[in-house]
Amino acid sequence: MPRDPLIALVGKPSSGKSTSLNSLTDSFAKVGNFPFTTIDPQKAIGYLQIPCACSRTTLPNNAADPPPLQSRCKPNYGSCHNGVRQVPIELLDVAGLVPGAHEGKGLGNKFLDDLRHADALIHVVDVSGTTDAEGKATRGYDPSADVAWFRDEIVRWVLGNLMQKWGGLKRRHTAIKATAVETLQGQFSGYGSTSAIVAKTLDQLALKQPLQDWDNATIERVVNTFVDVKFPTVLALNKIDHADADKNISKIARAEKPERIVLCSAISEVFLRKLAKQGFVRYVPGEEHVETREDLIADGDPEGGGLKEMDEKLRTRVENLKDMVLFRFGSTGVNQVLTRAAEVLGLVPVFPVRNIGTFGSGEAGAGERAPVFRDCVLVGRGSTVGDVYRKVMGDAPMAYVESVGGLRVGEDELVAVGKNDILSFKVGRA
Ligand SMILES: Nc1nc2c(ncn2[C@@H]2O[C@H](COP(=O)(O)OP(=O)(O)O)[C@@H](O)[C@H]2O)c(=O)[nH]1
Numbered sequence: 405m406p407r408d409p410l411i412a413l414v415g416k417p418s419s420g421k422s423t424s425l426n427s428l429t430d431s432f433a434k435v436g437n438f439p440f441t442t443i444d445p446q447k448a449i450g451y452l453q454i455p456c457a458c459s460r461t462t463l464p465n466n467a468a469d470p471p472p473l474q475s476r477c478k479p480n481y482g483s484c485h486n487g488v489r490q491v492p493i494e495l496l497d498v499a500g501l502v503p504g505a506h507e508g509k510g511l512g513n514k515f516l517d518d519l520r521h522a523d524a525l526i527h528v529v530d531v532s533g534t535t536d537a538e539g540k541a542t543r544g545y546d547p548s549a550d551v552a553w554f555r556d557e558i559v560r561w562v563l564g565n566l567m568q569k570w571g572g573l574k575r576r577h578t579a580i581k582a583t584a585v586e587t588l589q590g591q592f593s594g595y596g597s598t599s600a601i602v603a604k605t606l607d608q609l610a611l612k613q614p615l616q617d618w619d620n621a622t623i624e625r626v627v628n629t630f631v632d633v634k635f636p637t638v639l640a641l642n643k644i645d646h647a648d649a650d651k652n653i654s655k656i657a658r659a660e661k662p663e664r665i666v667l668c669s670a671i672s673e674v675f676l677r678k679l680a681k682q683g684f685v686r687y688v689p690g691e692e693h694v695e696t697r698e699d700l701i702a703d704g705d706p707e708g709g710g711l712k713e714m715d716e717k718l719r720t721r722v723e724n725l726k727d728m729v730l731f732r733f734g735s736t737g738v739n740q741v742l743t744r745a746a747e748v749l750g751l752v753p754v755f756p757v758r759n760i761g762t763f764g765s766g767e768a769g770a771g772e773r774a775p776v777f778r779d780c781v782l783v784g785r786g787s788t789v790g791d792v793y794r795k796v797m798g799d800a801p802m803a804y805v806e807s808v809g810g811l812r813v814g815e816d817e818l819v820a821v822g823k824n825d826i827l828s829f830k831v832g833r834a
Pocket residue numbers: 415416417418419420421422423424434435436437438439440441442642643644645646668669670671672
């Protein structure tokens with residue numbers, strides 16, 4: 405993955421995409437309760453929470469508790485707090501998905517076009533059942549239908565385009581004696597595919613017949629698998645604060661793999677952050693606890709932490725939110741949505757450092773207290789040391805690469821969490 409990973413939020417109108425995006429970022433996409441509020445895809449920066457390298461007790465001189473490197477961890481981008489690092493990641497709010505998008509309904513063509521740039525999808529599902537398939541207000545709608553038709557739309561879009569050309573494509577394939585990967589990649593590159601993605605698709609299927617002999621059912625299987633490989637998807641079951649959500653959650657949970665599902669209440673996260681900003685509550689984004697003035701007074705602080713008094717209405721809302729969301733689910737869930745998307749993508753955080761002995765970036769004069777782990781890049785599963793080098797250093801010629809302990813690592817070695825993920829790149833002739 406040479407460019408930065410991009411995660412797209414998709415879902416029917418009013419499922420809560422913009423609210424989710426707001427809850428994950430500091431930006432403010434326009435929020436509204438009717439279809440197509442978001443006309444243009446909104447890019448924004450979200451923050452992926454990862455355990456930072458500074459908290460690793462296996463690193464030289466870092467075995468104490470808390471590890472001393474933590475106090476000097478100063479990310480150039482994002483932040484690091486007690487060893488939990490927030491790494492910026494690009495998010496895209498893709499609007500216009502309604503049933504029939506592959507035929508151009510809604511903002512269908514534009515929707516599908518925007519989708520091509522995404523490495524993984526977060527499908528925001530309104531699990532309260534208060535919006536129908538088109539996003540209009542209703543009651544008792546079954547959101548498990550959304551999960552099914554969403555995937556179906558993408559499959560039909562890819563399949564439709566492929567079938568239109570299948571005759572000519574097959575003839576050419578035979579004439580030039582191409583491999584199945586070459587022929588399919590020729591068709592799928594427009595979806596942001598790579599030869600590796602196509603190869604993985606075909607590996608999973610292990611088809612016996614050559615491409616020119618595939619029947620329609622086989623082609624459909626190929627497209628289905630390709631869509632799963634190219635667009636790994638997390639289901640964000642949103643609006644869990646709503647009283648109707650429970651039965652819908654159980655139904656979807658029975659049908660889907662548990663690792664694909666995250667429960668969330670985007671609006672609760674937005675609300676809590678707003679109250680915290682206004683000085684009504686203490687709330688660390690993504691955490692289970694929210695403290696009010698009364699809570700702190702009850703804990704023995706007569707000043708109530710300096711928090712403002714809430715009126716009856718506001719107090720009730722906060723209490724409801726605690727009961728319906730925080731106590732039942734442990735958090736508003738929005739951070740887990742991003743974490744899960746990074747997991748399905750297999751993202752590996754890599755920490756490039758200038759000095760492999762100190763983990764610093766060689767800032768002059770900073771000495772013993774020099775900041776460490778300034779940089780962190782997210783690379784895809786299966787990336788090598790060389791891939792990361794080129795991503796960070798571009799075309800600069802590589803002399804060699806060092807990992808922890810000053811050991812040299814080969815450029816073909818894989819990077820993974822805890823392995824070859826703290827690297828120092830040396831430019832020049834080896
Ligand atoms: N109850 C509830 N409502 C939500 C939640 N998230 C979003 N909404 C509401 O759903 C409506 C549509 O939200 P929006 O983010 O604009 O949806 P989009 O069209 O998918 O971008 C708005 O009225 C939001 O306030 C949630 O977690 N719980």
